[in-house]
Amino acid sequence: MSEAAPPVLAVEGLRTRFGAVRAVDGVSFAVARGETLCIVGESGSGKSATALSIMGLIPSGAGIVEGGSILLAGHGELRGLPDAAMADIRGRAMGMIFQEPMTALNPVFRVGAQIAEVMRRHEDVARSAARDRAVELLRLVGVPSPQSRAQDFPHQLSGGMRQRVMIAMAIAYDPALILADEPTTALDVTIQAQILALIDGLKERLGSGIVFITHDLRVVAQIAQQVCVMYAGVVVERAATRALLREPLHPYTKGLMASVPGTRPRGALRRLPAIAGTVPNLARLPVGCRFRNRCPSAFARCAEAEPPLAPPVGGDPDRLVRCWLHAA
């Protein structure tokens, strides 16, 4: 995290549960303006539940944010705000970009009208002014011929163009925070690179802080200044991207890196082993380290107690790792 700028988002000790499933179990991080933080981990590690908790979108009845604090610059504590206040903050101060734009776009309305509608929901703006601004936003996110594309229905656009439309909606109010959950996973590689470049450009152009969720360390390498590696509901490693990719400390991070071509630390095997085994049942977590049943370096202490998330002993004090190999 940059020392100079105060964080746009500070999450502290976040805990979210779906029944007995502790999906997020004490997660903390902070994002500065103009900075991208990636949350990376396998399926089921709690990445989406973290983002949904921040946005106030955990469906009541299904789950509950039961602990921790979510501070958004200019708005203060978000936890416990009434639904209407949260909806307004989501519209103005948080831009949200998801994996599948088709679920966020209404198939029966033209995309320009949909972007305009997002604006009219949050402020008293004339329809024609909102439509002009929609075209301007489409241009800003790199949609060619935005005037005529605004007249298209979602199904007339390619996947990449639909994702640009969703990004246009997300940035309609120059949000302080952008939350992106696997926004490029469904796209082919060339388009993926274009969308990543677009999102990366937004943090400079708008000065937003970005929380970007991905399971792909190659994406992390491209866009993040900071990384939180999540496993089974907790952060197991947090570091500046460069430091983490140069020297991953947690055996889980090492496993993730070994399974991605081009991110292996020097001297690593050339073949690409996936990490054997699966994320434990979050309703019945093992005693001790959550990763120990899959960890090639596990030893007796790992079964006794869960390691704290702390700077590595004798290592970089700006990094955090949750592993007895690096603890006092």
Ligand SMILES: Nc1ncnc2c1ncn2[C@@H]1O[C@H](COP(=O)(O)OP(=O)(O)OP(=O)(O)O)[C@@H](O)[C@H]1O
């Ligand atoms: N609406 C829900 N109801 C019940 N359990 C849920 C719900 N949403 C998530 N979970 C559970 O919470 C845990 C964390 O899920 P989450 O979607 O946050 O993981 P993830 O890391 O984002 O994975 P993915 O990449 O597959 O989205 C999982 O065990 C999941 O089954």
